[in-house]
Amino acid sequence: MKRIMTLALSAALVMAFAATAFAGATYDKIMKDKVVRIGIMTDSIPGAFYNAKKEWVGFDVDIANEIAKRMGVKIDQVPVNNKTRIGFLQQGRIDMSVSNMTHKRSRDKSIDFSITYFFDGQKFLAPKGKFSTHKDFVGKRIAVMQGTTSELNVKKLLKEMGDAAPKVISYQKESECFQALQMGRADAWSTDSTILLGYAAQVPGKYELVGDFFSNEPYGIGLVEDDSKLRDAVNFALQDMWNDGTYETIYAKWYGPDTKYYFPLTEKIEMWP
CATH class of the missing domain: 3.40.190.10 (Periplasmic binding protein-like II)
Known part of the structure; x- marks a missing residue:
């Protein structure tokens, strides 16, 4: 019995060490390479799409670029779609996914999410x-x-x-x-x-x-599982963008009353003191 308990304790310590070793691994790699790979949609107008000049533009594109800027790194924009955006995170092909993705508990079983950065239905x-x-x-x-x-x-x-x-x-x-x-x-x-x-x-x-809305769709930025340093960096960037007016500027550019896609902002980003 003592041997079994010793082995169990040893296994628990190994798992705890592994969790500590990998916590922050993606964030550390981003800061070392000075590049963040962000998955973005390509035909989700006006979130992320190619315009008439074949330029990759949209609300999510601007949000992704601003997050990279505030992290002090360059951005590598990676095309994703509804079927690949989660898989790419799990496979390590991207570091985060800014892709009009609803934060659901079922998705939270396999990836992490930022705070809500967009509200839709x-x-x-x-x-x-x-x-x-x-x-x-x-x-x-x-x-x-x-x-x-x-x-x-x-x-x-x-x-x-x-x-x-x-x-x-x-x-x-x-x-x-x-x-x-x-x-x-x-x-x-x-x-x-x-x-x-x-x-x-x-x-x-x-x-x-x-008709009226028949669902609530809070968008979160998809993140690799169990990397608190990366999650904090993204959350802080979003909150700082809200505080200094950058978020409002980006939102008005794509969803303001002078656009073709007018959609009033009805909620605010979660703010921490």
Whole structure:
């Protein structure tokens, strides 16, 4: 029995040492190399997308660059999508993911998150004047992005309204969802409202958002698991951006009243004294 207890204690000490050894490993590497690899979407208008000049721009792009600047390192922008953004973090291919990702408890089992840096909710996008309430989408074909919270949310909503077998069609990218709507392969597209606003603005007057929010989508920056130094650096950068007005400037650039994507800011970032 004594030998078993000794072995158990030794194993616990080894695990504790390993945890200490690896805590902060990603942050230390970033500061040593002076480069942070940040995963960013490429077709999430206006979060992160390629404009007419083929420039990679958007709210998340500006936020990512500002975080890197405040950490005192250069940025390596890595393209990600809904299916790769978590896997890339787990595989060590990126150090953080600024990719309109809802912070969910299920995702927190495999990666860490920053404080909430953006507040959104889910709606439907449909041809203008065709639908007026959520109930109108029962039995209709709804485009969603595969593997997202949006896919789960819309299925749940439709079932609650009596749709026993929701016709939810999954696509890999936002642009594919919008194309399905434009081509008539889907009657509506459902995801976070700011993404829908971004795509609707590309063809003014043809599409509209329908109904109230039916989910809460707090975006967090995805981070590698168990690196408190990196998490603190990101959280402090976000809070400092809010304090000195930089966040408001970036937000107004992409979601202000003078933009095509107007989306009033209704909440504030969590601040620590």
